Amino acid sequence: MKKLFISFLLLGCSLTISFAQKNEVTTTENITRILNTLASDEMKGRSALRPEIWKAADFIASEFKAIGLSPYADKDFKQTFEVEQKKEKNQIVKIDGKSLPAEEFLMLGNPINPKNKSVIxxxxxxxxFSVRFREIMQNDSTEAKVQVDRKHAAFLARFKRIYSRDQITLKSEPAKSLKSKLFYIANAGETPNETSQKTSTLDLKMFNVAAILPxxxxxxxxxxxxxxxxHIGVLxxxxxxxxxxxxxxxxxxxxAMIELARYYKQLNNNERTLIxxxxTAEEIGMFGSKYFSNNINPEKVVAMINIEMxxxxxxxxxxxxxxxGYDASNLGKLMQENVEGTQFTFHPDPYKxxxxxYRSDNAVLAALGVxxxxxxxxxxxxxxxxxTVKDEVSTLDIQNIKSSIEAxxxxxxxxxxGKQTPTRVEKLRN
Incomplete structure (x- = not known):
């Protein structure tokens, strides 16, 4: 009888452990495996403009398939779209016949014709420098030449490294006609009298990886x-x-997104459809989320939880x-209610x-009222x-990732x- 009792006790423990494992949100083993794959040197920094991005996409698709999700768009889980890549090279800026060093000017858009009556x-x-630069760039309707004091030379060189990337545009959207800007280091009153550049264009395919749980x-x-x-590739x-x-x-x-998919699939109690x-291409202009968001009915989207770092x-x-945007809807407040009594907390963004x-992949749908x-x-x-090249798995706290996923x-x-519905965000776009 004693042996029988012990057997039942052990069986009960076994069932308890099994149940706990089945309902565990995620595991450090899964987190570490996925992180080490996506952030491996083999992926070459996952630039949207490098071929290694295919490896990352295929890996994510294989995770979705193993979980048992259905493709959201194409049968291979990829949502494909096209962009136009515009390369600008051989840029020349001259003042009184003398060429400026490349690090002392930033040409955005087409070269400005010296004969044009551009705003100076x-x-x-x-x-x-940063504040003034932003003010000038936000005025898309005015072509301008901008003389920059030599004191700001280091800032201009830094901004050139940021802004002189290839220009990318979604082919599904009408091209925007932005007025050219030319920033240059010179003495007050000096104006470029010769500018030129060569331009080439290339059509590229890009792809989000998306799955659905009806x-x-x-x-x-x-x-x-x-x-x-x-990410940003090779530096x-x-x-x-x-x-x-x-x-x-x-x-x-x-x-986190993959592990949440695994968890909700196992729970199998989602009354609403989960996507x-x-x-892709967040780092060069959020083109993946723009395409996705512009091709879904925002009125059907109850909430979007975008996870970043x-x-x-x-x-x-x-x-x-x-x-x-914590106060733009009550999504964060509802989620805080649901974790009351646990160690988890959600807070308003401290970096106002x-x-x-409006700087991450939630931006387009938020502007549409989601x-x-x-x-x-x-x-x-x-x-x-x-x-930087130092953003490696060894610098991360796996337990922090795990607790964030659980929260x-x-x-x-x-x-x-389907028991709670967040309030809508005030629309910025129709």
Missing amino acids: LSIGPDED GKSKPDEYVIFSAHYD PAVDQDSIANGADDDASGTT FVAF IGKDSKFGLNSLYVT TQNLF PAHTFSTSQIDKDQYYH IAKGAIGIVQ
Whole structure:
């Protein structure tokens, strides 16, 4: 009898352990495996413009297939679209017949004809270069030559490295006619009298990776879980390392999105349709999320939970995430209600001056009125590894990623099950 009791006790323990494992949101083993794959040197930094991005896309698609999800678009889980890549080279700017060094000018758009009556502006020695630069760039209707004081030479050279990337445009959208801008280092009153460049264009295919888990009773109401899987590729070598692996940005968010898909598939109680999507080309203009968002009915999207950089603890401490645009809808508040009594907390975005709400892949749907928010733990004012070759898996806190996934999984459960509906964001676009 004693042996029989022990046998039943052991069986009960076994069943308890099995049940716990089945209902566990995620595991450190899965997180580590996915992270190490996406952030491996083999992926060459996952640039949307490099062929290695195919490897990352195929890996994510294989995870979706193994989980048992259905393709959202094409049968291979890819949502394909085309962009036009415009390369500008052999740029020349001359003042009184003398060519300026390449690092001392930034030509945006077509070369400005010296005979044109362009607006002539300046960025003086006592002005904040970044603020003034942004003001000038935001005026899309005015062609301008901008004389920059030599004090700002280092800033101009830095901005050139950022802005002199290939120009990419979605072929599905009408091309915008932006007025040219020419920033140049010179003495006050000096104006370029000769400018030229050569331009070539190339059509490229890009692809989001997207899967769907149909809802049971509310199939026409969508909840989106997303992250971007691209990064910035290969950089000038630092200590013989040139690959910007993008472990935190945003392999961590992509890992979370995949693990949430696995969890909700196992729960099998989603009344609303769940869409899981890995966006491409976030780093060069959010083209993946723009294409996706412009090809879905925003009125059917109940919520979008976009996950960006959760590899380290937030400024609010362990087991916490912040939500961009927290007060624009009550999504964050609903999710906080659902984790009451646990160690998890959701907080308003502490970096208000960064305008993060409209700087990530949630932006287009948020502008269309969807409660679309980005969830993050990144301390962007302190992160020394952001967009460097040092953003590797070894620098991440796997437990922080795990707790963030658990918080989102439990926080969103009422929305997934159709019991809660977030308020809409005020529309910026029709």
